[in-house]
Amino acid sequence: MIWAAFLTLLSHWRRHPFQLIAILVGLALSTGLWSAVQAINAEARASYARAAEQLGQAQADHLAPRSGRQLNVSDYVALRRAGWLLAPVLEGRVGFGAQGYDLIGVDLLNPPPLSLMDAAPISTGETGETDISVTLLPPGQIFLHPDTAATMDPEADVPPIVTSLAVPRGTVIADIALASRLLGRPEHLTRLVILPDQPLLQQPLADVAPHLVRIEADTAGTATERLTDSFHLNLTAFGLLSFAVGLFIVQGSVALGMEQRRGLFRTLRSLGVPLTALMALLAAELVLMALVAGSLGLTFGYGVAAALLPDVSATLSGLYGANVDGSLTLRPVWVLSGLAMALGGAALAGARAFYALWSMPILTAPRAGGRIRRAERSFVILAVVGATMILGALLILWQFDGLLAGFLFLGGIMLGAALVLPLCLTLLLRFGAKTAKGPIAEWLWADTRAQLPGLSLALMALMLALAANVGVGTMVSSFRLTFVGWLDQRLAAEIYVTVDNDDQGAALAEWIAQREDARALPIRWHDTTHQQAPLRIYGILDDPTYRNNWPILDALPDVWTQIADGNGVLINEQLARRHGYGPGDRILLSDSWNMTIAGIYSDYGNPNGQAILSLPLLLEQVGPIANRQFGIRIRPREAAQLIQDIRNRYDLPPERVADQSTIKAQSLSIFDRTFVVTDALNVLTLGVAAFAMLTSLLTLWGQRLPQLAPIWAMGITRKNLARLDILRSLLLAALTACFALPLGLALAWALLAVINVEAFGWRLPMYLFPSDWARLFVFALLAAALAALLPARKLEKLSPSELLKAFANER
Amino acid sequence: MVLKIRDVSKSYPSRSGKTQVLQDISLSLGAGESLALTGDSGSGKSTLLHLAAALEGFDSGEITIGDTQLSTLGEAGRARLRQSQVSIVFQQFNLIPSLTVESNLSLHARIADRRDTGWEQRLVNQLGLSELLHRFPDQLSGGQQQRVAIGRAMALRPALLLADEPTGNLDETASEAVMELMLDLLKDSRAALFLVTHSDAIAGRLDRRLYLRKGRVS
Structure with a gap:
């Protein structure tokens, strides 16, 4: 059975x-x-x-320096003498030719539990060996993933390479001595990994190195995850x-x-x-x-x-x-x-x-009859649920902070609006029917309303997809517009130079200072932590470039004078938002180094905290720092000649002496690539919505004939009925798109003002792009027309005998 | 003559080649006349009615409505003819569920751009629909729906009224009442009525009666 x-x-x-x-x-x-x-x-x-x-x-677990402090090799030595079993790690960014790589230096004689050395290298470089002595003795070896090795500039001055699948892509691993040489930081370490099986007796950390803090493994291990x-x-x-x-x-x-x-x-x-x-x-x-x-x-x-x-x-x-x-x-x-x-x-x-x-x-x-009115009653219930969800979403936004609250708000308004849609469409169609002129128009409005129960889910899907497009599109376009303006402000110098070492940097600064037509703006920084989060402090010289161009969001009066005098510090928006800082507040840059926040500036594309203060003050507080990067101001028409002169004078490859437009183009290219995934998902979601409409129309096809046949019998041709069917889909798509627009703008606002602030720490101004909406509106109509085309074509080609079945007893 | 059918044959394609449904049918119907077509199930009654309504094409012969020969018309021409000359009352009523009784009633006349509100009001009164005008079809009983369907067909003041088992879904009393109404209205409009029915009683009330057997008039 x-x-x-x-x-x-x-x-x-x-x-x-x-x-x-x-x-x-x-x-x-x-x-x-x-x-x-x-x-x-x-x-x-x-x-x-x-x-x-x-x-x-x-x-x-590992040990890292407190805010504003450094970890030196001497700290490592002191801790080892005090009985601590530690493995030093030095991290930084290193350039081989035009490419930059994350370099991790570890003590290969006393390694933390690395899987790197366990993995058999699949090939070796110039040395052809993986003997540890070869790795340790000059010139040393660097370990790379084969894919990373393939990106290496063959002309670049690179130590012998050993490829291993155990190394993450884009990362270079080396012995700490080689890493120190490559990074030019001989006395510095990034952190000390605490090895297992520590001796029972060891001096407390607070006695040996009070400026270091112990960071739990789970917190440290998920640093990238937290950011991403x-x-x-x-x-x-x-x-x-x-x-x-x-x-x-x-x-x-x-x-x-x-x-x-x-x-x-x-x-x-x-x-x-x-x-x-x-x-x-x-x-x-x-x-x-x-x-x-x-x-x-x-x-x-x-x-x-x-x-x-x-x-x-x-x-x-x-x-x-x-x-x-x-x-x-x-x-x-x-x-x-x-x-x-x-x-x-x-x-x-x-x-x-x-x-x-x-x-x-x-x-x-x-129940044969009353389907439409039963459905319309359920639309009222759905609308009440939807309105409650929207109210709940607003309440969440008002009462709670955080990324989850932001997404709950988004989910609430999106789903709530989708549930309210059928009732709104019903009311609009009812109004349309009242104002319709002529029997066919009246029938079309009424028939469209009658189709709503069968199409409502597809229309909800279409509205969500359109709103997501408007919202995400507005967010991305607003971001791009802001980003381009911000790049113009931030990349004010005509030329950007990276030299090989500090001596060359000093020579370049001196040479430029002797010229009357150019000024060198050193780009020098010190990396530290603030409340256990990374903080980069830039030191700058007083120059009109900053006063005229820097994208300040909020500041005390005479902000640049305060910076130049060493009385204030500028911080980026994400740092300010993360800790609730405002102009006039004090910020702790190290244990004993307090400064007044003179202003806040926008800093897009960077998740970490950043601060800017006077270069002499920075050098006074943290000691010597790298001096290899410069922005150079010169009249734009003379920039090309100076680029050539610098390259010839210091024997620098083209990528180390870049003009402003090249860097801007690179930045924009990274920006655009960032949103490729979002765009793709947007298009796919719209495609799914269009498919939802097509399936709804086709599944409703069988139910449509008894409603169309009497109109056909009254003298409306199948061709005209097919056209009216397409018009009906267009009407519904157009009305849905009208509702999707405000929802999309609400979504954009939430993304820009809530989600971005929570996720990245910056708030972007919202711009409106009516031409994009018009394009999307046309796309929605096109999707609806395409979805309606197949059923309409079927109707146009339908034999009269099929339509006549609507009048027959068997139906 | 309002309707003239001469030597009309109709077949449908089938697995065995083609199935002959109607063969050499001839009949005519003048203004104000009524004709009942009866016959066994599957004898081709509905098909003949559909041909007369210009809903379907035929294989041979000729059908003339007024002065117009259907064989000379394409789909658009046949649609225009249905708009202006022919009304149909179906057994399943086939009202438009999304329109009110009032809109359903006037729909065909408005499509033909021949609305006569005075005539419509008279129909409403005679059909007893004045209390139901703002209701939707699914809020009506079968008899009420059939009255609306007759009203919709009559509102056009057609030259030819075709009815396919118009009382097939109604009980005997309701059938009687509906037929009474339809014949009364026909007297006023001078339309020709071509009606398909199984009922001897209803067929007996019309001017003439034809019996269809295996696709031929007997």
């Missing part, structure tokens, strides 16, 4: 193959986009974990949005499949199939579909993730300096979670239909 009943239930799909395809594709798309995002996140986190493992961060969390949360939010949009397709199709089989369910129950068995069979059917669709979705998601990962990798590297492999690994957990999402999504989409079946009495005939 059960098998026969199951086959009878499945026979529905043979008669309605498109409904089945809609469910499978909808579920596959939603699972696919969600899984793609999860695969990208998992790959990135695995890369962070690998990188952390290389340094033993995952297993060990907001980025991954953004991706997850987009994945969830795509998943929700896809589920709209599934819910519509599942509900229709159930609705059309109500008669069949009654018959089966009359024939003795218990309700529980029927429910179980339908659940089995849905599980089967979810597993098939989930598998398809995982394949699709893997493809999308593989295509997007290189851009994500570039974004994370550009934005956070985090290195992520560009290749994708298939993880069993990812496969299982993808299938679980498909099953969960199917359950969510089918829940309402299952409840309706459960509560359906066996003998009640299906």
Whole structure:
């Protein structure tokens, strides 16, 4: 009996193959986009974990200097003498030719638990050996991933290379002595890894090195993860949005499949199939579909993730300096979670239909009439729920801070607005019908309203996708506009030079000082920490370049005079927001170094804290610092000649002496690449929404004929009916787009004023881009027209005998 | 003549080649005349009505409505003819669910741009619909829906009224009332009525009666 009943239930799909395809594709798309995002996140986190493992961060605590203090080799020696078992680490950025790399120097004779040295190198460089003595003795060796080695400039002065798959991409590992030489920091260390099995008796840290602080392994190990969390949360939010949009397709199709089989369910129950068995069979059917669709979705998601990962990798590297492999690994957990999402999504989409079946009495005939008004009553309930969600979202925004509160606010207004949409459209269509002139227009408005119950889910999906486009588009365009203006201010110097060493830097400064037509602005900094977060302090000379161009957001009067006199410090927006600092507040730059904050400036594309003060004051406080980078002011038309002169005089490669426009172009290129992933997900979500509309129109096709046939019989040709059908879709898409615009702007505001501030620490001004909206509006109409084209074409080509069936007894 | 059908044949393609549904049918109907077409299920009654309504094409012969030969018309021409000359009352009523009774009633006349509000008001009164004008079809009983369907067809003041089992979904009393109304209205409008029915009682109330057997008039 059960098998026969199951086959009878499945026979529905043979008669309605498109409904089945809609469910499978909808579920596959939603699972696919969600899984793609999860695969990208998992790959990135695995890369962070690998990188952390290389340094033993995952297993060990470490010692780092307090705010404003340095860690020197002498501290290491003192601690070792005091009984501490430690492994020194020196980190920094090193340039080989035109390329920059993250350099990690470790003591290879006394290493922290590195997996690097355990891994057999797959090839060796010039030395052809991996003997530890070769690594330690000059010129030493550097360890790289083969992919990183491939990016090395063959002309660059590079120590012998050993390639190993154990090294994260983009990272160079060397013995600490070689790292000190390459970074030009012979006496400095970045941190000291605390090795396991410490002796019982050792002097307390506070006695030996009070300026150092112990940092727990879990805090240190997740430093990159913490920084990149907001980025991954953004991706997850987009994945969830795509998943929700896809589920709209599934819910519509599942509900229709159930609705059309109500008669069949009654018959089966009359024939003795218990309700529980029927429910179980339908659940089995849905599980089967979810597993098939989930598998398809995982394949699709893997493809999308593989295509997007290189851009994500570039974004994370550009934005956070985090290195992520560009290749994708298939993880069993990812496969299982993808299938679980498909099953969960199917359950969510089918829940309402299952409840309706459960509560359906066996003998009640299906209610033929009143479908539209029943649906409109449910629209009112949905609107009340939606309005409550929007109010709740506003309440969350008002009462709570943090990234999670920001995303809850976004989720609340997006989902709330989607639930309110059908009622708003109903009211608008009712108003349209009242103002319609002529019977066809009146019928069109009324018929459009009658179609709303079947199309509402697709329209909600379309609105969410359009709003996401408007919101994210406005955010990205506002960001770009601000960023371009900010670059113009920040990159005011005509030439930027990086020399080989401090002596060359001093010589260049002296040479430029002798010229009357040019001024050199040293770019010198000291890295430290502030409340355990990285802080870079720049020292600058008093120059009109800063006074005229620096992007100050808020400042005390005479800010530049205070900076020049050494009485104040400028801090970047993210540092100010993170700690609630404002102009006039005091900031602790080291244990005994307090300064007044004279102003706050915008600093996009950098997640870390930054401060600017007078260069003489910085040198006085922290001692000697590198002097290798300069901005040079000169009349623009003389810049090209000076670039040539500097290159010839100091024998510098072209990439070390760059003009302003080159650096701006590089910065903009990094910026644009950052949003490639967002753009791709945006387009995919819109595609899914358009598909939702198509599936809804096609699944409604069978129900449309009895409504169209009488109009055709009254003398409206099939061609005109087809045109009216397209017009109806355009009307609905246009109205939906009108609602999507304010929602999108609310989304943009939330992204710029809430999410960005929480995630990155900067707030951006919001600009409006009406031409982008117009383009999106046209796109929405185009998507609706394309979705309506197939059913309309079907209608135009439909034989009269098919239409006549609408009048026949069998229908 | 309002309707003239001469030697009309109609077949449908089928697996075995083609199925002949109507063969050499001829009949005519003048203004104010009524004709009942009866026959067994599957004898082709509805098909003949659809051909007369210019809803479907035929294989051979000719159908003339007023002065217009249907064989000379394309789809647009047939649609124009239906707009202005022909009204149909269906067994399933086929009202537009999204429009009120009032809008349904006037729809065909308005599509043809021939609205006559005085005539409509008279129809409303005679059909007893004045209390139902602002309701939607699904809020009406079967008999009420059929009255609206008849009102919609009559509001056009068509030359030819076609009815396919117009009382097939109603009980005997309601059927009687609906037929009474339809015949009363026809007297006023001078339209020709071509009605398909299974009911001998209803067929007996019309001027003439034809019996269709296996696609031929007998």
